[in-house]
Amino acid sequence: MSSSSMKGPAVTIFTDGAARGNPGPGGYGIILMSGQHRKELSGGFRHTTNNRMELLAVILALEALKIDGSEVTIYTDSKYVADAVTKGWVFGWASKRFKGKKNPDLWIRFLEVYKKHQVKFVWIKGHNDHPLNDRCDQLAVEASMRPGLPEDTGYDPD
Numbered sequence: 686m687s688s689s690s691m692k693g694p695a696v697t698i699f700t701d702g703a704a705r706g707n708p709g710p711g712g713y714g715i716i717l718m719s720g721q722h723r724k725e726l727s728g729g730f731r732h733t734t735n736n737r738m739e740l741l742a743v744i745l746a747l748e749a750l751k752i753d754g755s756e757v758t759i760y761t762d763s764k765y766v767a768d769a770v771t772k773g774w775v776f777g778w779a780s781k782r783f784k785g786k787k788n789p790d791l792w793i794r795f796l797e798v799y800k801k802h803q804v805k806f807v808w809i810k811g812h813n814d815h816p817l818n819d820r821c822d823q824l825a826v827e828a829s830m831r832p833g834l835p836e837d838t839g840y841d842p843d
Contacts, residue, residue, distance in 0.1 A: 693755035693802070694719050698746045700761050701811070701821035702738025703829055708842065710834060711735065713742035714824025716817055717749060724749070725820075729828035730837035737840060738825065739763035740791045747798040757804045762811030762818055770799075771806050790839035 696719045704711035712729035726745060730738075743759060743766055750757070761767050769775040775792055783789035809815055811822070 693750075693752040695756045696750060696758070698743075698757060698759045699817040699821050700739070700742035700746055700759060700763075701818060701825045702735055702740070702742050702763065703822065703825035704733055704735040704738055705826075705829055707735050708732055708840070710829045711738040711837070712825040712828030712830075713738045713745065714821035714826075714828065715742050715746045715749070716821055716824075717746060719755075725824060727824035727828040729825075729831055729834045730840075731834040733837040733840050736763070736765045737788055737791060737837060739766050740788060740795060742821075742825070744791060744795050744798060747795075747802060747804070750802065753801045755802045757802045758807060759804060760807045760809050760818065762809055764808060767806045767808040770804075771808075787841075788839070 696717060699716040700713065702711065702713045710729065710731060711733035712727060715726040717724045726749065739761065743761065775796065778786045778792065779796060783792060809818055811818060
Protein backbone atom coordinates (compact mmCIF):
# COMPACT_ATOMS: atom_id res chain seq x y z
CA MET A 686 0.00 0.00 0.00
CA SER A 687 1.48 3.34 -0.98
CA SER A 688 1.63 6.19 1.50
CA SER A 689 -0.54 8.31 -0.77
CA SER A 690 -3.49 6.03 -0.08
CA MET A 691 -3.13 6.85 3.62
CA LYS A 692 -3.77 10.55 3.11
CA GLY A 693 -6.90 12.13 4.41
CA PRO A 694 -9.09 14.25 2.19
CA ALA A 695 -8.10 17.65 0.85
CA VAL A 696 -9.84 20.35 2.85
CA THR A 697 -9.98 24.09 2.22
CA ILE A 698 -10.77 26.31 5.19
CA PHE A 699 -11.48 30.02 5.43
CA THR A 700 -11.46 31.61 8.89
CA ASP A 701 -11.94 35.04 10.38
CA GLY A 702 -12.21 36.54 13.82
CA ALA A 703 -13.65 39.83 15.00
CA ALA A 704 -13.86 41.79 18.22
CA ARG A 705 -15.82 44.97 18.74
CA GLY A 706 -13.67 47.05 21.08
CA ASN A 707 -10.69 44.69 21.22
CA PRO A 708 -11.17 43.65 23.93
CA GLY A 709 -14.90 43.49 23.65
CA PRO A 710 -17.59 41.19 22.31
CA GLY A 711 -16.02 38.93 19.72
CA GLY A 712 -16.82 36.21 17.25
CA TYR A 713 -15.37 33.80 14.74
CA GLY A 714 -16.50 32.57 11.35
CA ILE A 715 -15.39 29.42 9.57
CA ILE A 716 -16.08 27.89 6.16
CA LEU A 717 -14.95 24.27 5.67
CA MET A 718 -14.93 22.83 2.14
CA SER A 719 -14.02 19.36 0.90
CA GLY A 720 -15.22 17.95 -2.40
CA GLN A 721 -18.90 18.81 -2.71
CA HIS A 722 -19.24 19.49 1.02
CA ARG A 723 -19.39 22.95 2.55
CA LYS A 724 -20.07 23.78 6.20
CA GLU A 725 -20.21 27.10 8.04
CA LEU A 726 -19.48 27.48 11.75
CA SER A 727 -19.59 30.54 13.96
CA GLY A 728 -19.74 31.55 17.60
CA GLY A 729 -18.91 34.37 19.93
CA PHE A 730 -17.83 35.48 23.37
CA ARG A 731 -18.81 38.34 25.64
CA HIS A 732 -15.29 39.70 26.25
CA THR A 733 -12.31 38.70 24.13
CA THR A 734 -9.81 39.97 21.54
CA ASN A 735 -9.55 39.91 17.78
CA ASN A 736 -6.40 37.75 17.89
CA ARG A 737 -8.05 35.20 20.17
CA MET A 738 -10.99 34.92 17.78
CA GLU A 739 -8.69 34.61 14.74
CA LEU A 740 -6.76 31.79 16.42
CA LEU A 741 -9.85 30.09 17.86
CA ALA A 742 -11.43 30.02 14.39
CA VAL A 743 -8.44 28.05 13.07
CA ILE A 744 -8.49 25.69 16.07
CA LEU A 745 -12.21 24.97 15.82
CA ALA A 746 -11.95 24.45 12.06
CA LEU A 747 -9.19 21.86 12.53
CA GLU A 748 -11.03 20.24 15.43
CA ALA A 749 -14.10 19.88 13.18
CA LEU A 750 -12.19 17.62 10.77
CA LYS A 751 -13.24 14.02 11.21
CA ILE A 752 -10.27 12.33 9.50
CA ASP A 753 -6.71 12.70 10.79
CA GLY A 754 -4.02 13.27 8.18
CA SER A 755 -6.14 15.61 6.10
CA GLU A 756 -4.36 17.90 3.64
CA VAL A 757 -5.58 21.28 4.85
CA THR A 758 -5.17 24.71 3.33
CA ILE A 759 -6.26 27.50 5.68
CA TYR A 760 -6.95 30.96 4.31
CA THR A 761 -6.77 33.64 6.98
CA ASP A 762 -6.42 37.41 7.01
CA SER A 763 -4.64 37.18 10.38
CA LYS A 764 -0.92 37.93 10.13
CA TYR A 765 -0.74 37.00 13.83
CA VAL A 766 -1.82 33.41 13.16
CA ALA A 767 -0.31 32.89 9.70
CA ASP A 768 3.11 34.32 10.57
CA ALA A 769 3.31 32.52 13.92
CA VAL A 770 3.02 29.21 12.09
CA THR A 771 4.64 29.80 8.69
CA LYS A 772 7.62 31.61 10.23
CA GLY A 773 7.92 28.96 12.95
CA TRP A 774 7.54 31.34 15.88
CA VAL A 775 4.92 29.24 17.67
CA PHE A 776 7.29 26.27 17.88
CA GLY A 777 9.90 28.46 19.59
CA TRP A 778 7.24 29.85 21.93
CA ALA A 779 6.18 26.30 22.80
CA SER A 780 9.77 25.30 23.65
CA LYS A 781 9.82 28.24 26.12
CA ARG A 782 6.38 27.26 27.48
CA PHE A 783 4.88 30.45 25.96
CA LYS A 784 6.60 32.59 28.59
CA GLY A 785 5.66 36.22 27.97
CA LYS A 786 3.35 35.32 25.06
CA LYS A 787 -0.35 36.03 24.81
CA ASN A 788 -2.99 33.31 24.39
CA PRO A 789 -0.94 30.32 25.57
CA ASP A 790 -4.15 28.34 26.20
CA LEU A 791 -5.14 28.64 22.55
CA TRP A 792 -1.65 28.08 21.12
CA ILE A 793 -1.29 24.85 23.13
CA ARG A 794 -4.69 23.72 21.87
CA PHE A 795 -3.70 24.72 18.31
CA LEU A 796 -0.49 22.68 18.38
CA GLU A 797 -2.41 19.59 19.57
CA VAL A 798 -4.77 19.63 16.57
CA TYR A 799 -2.24 21.05 14.07
CA LYS A 800 0.00 18.00 14.34
CA LYS A 801 -2.87 15.68 13.32
CA HIS A 802 -3.01 17.11 9.80
CA GLN A 803 -0.86 18.43 6.96
CA VAL A 804 -1.63 22.12 7.28
CA LYS A 805 -0.64 24.95 4.98
CA PHE A 806 -1.51 28.57 5.74
CA VAL A 807 -2.26 31.17 3.09
CA TRP A 808 -2.51 34.78 4.23
CA ILE A 809 -5.04 36.89 2.35
CA LYS A 810 -5.70 40.58 2.72
CA GLY A 811 -8.87 41.17 4.72
CA HIS A 812 -11.76 43.32 3.51
CA ASN A 813 -10.46 43.01 -0.04
CA ASP A 814 -13.54 41.66 -1.82
CA HIS A 815 -12.69 38.01 -1.35
CA PRO A 816 -16.18 36.43 -1.13
CA LEU A 817 -15.30 33.59 1.25
CA ASN A 818 -13.22 35.79 3.54
CA ASP A 819 -16.02 38.38 3.50
CA ARG A 820 -18.52 35.65 4.43
CA CYS A 821 -16.34 34.55 7.37
CA ASP A 822 -16.10 38.17 8.51
CA GLN A 823 -19.90 38.48 8.30
CA LEU A 824 -20.33 35.25 10.33
CA ALA A 825 -17.83 36.49 12.95
CA VAL A 826 -19.40 39.92 13.33
CA GLU A 827 -22.93 38.49 13.51
CA ALA A 828 -21.80 35.97 16.14
CA SER A 829 -20.25 38.77 18.22
CA MET A 830 -23.67 40.47 18.37
CA ARG A 831 -25.68 37.49 19.63
CA PRO A 832 -27.37 37.97 22.98
CA GLY A 833 -26.14 36.02 26.01
CA LEU A 834 -22.65 35.28 24.75
CA PRO A 835 -20.54 32.99 26.96
CA GLU A 836 -17.39 34.13 28.76
CA ASP A 837 -14.03 33.49 27.06
CA THR A 838 -12.58 31.76 30.12
CA GLY A 839 -9.05 31.71 28.69
CA TYR A 840 -8.88 35.43 28.10
CA ASP A 841 -6.22 37.05 30.26
CA PRO A 842 -6.03 40.83 29.84
CA ASP A 843 -2.39 40.99 30.98
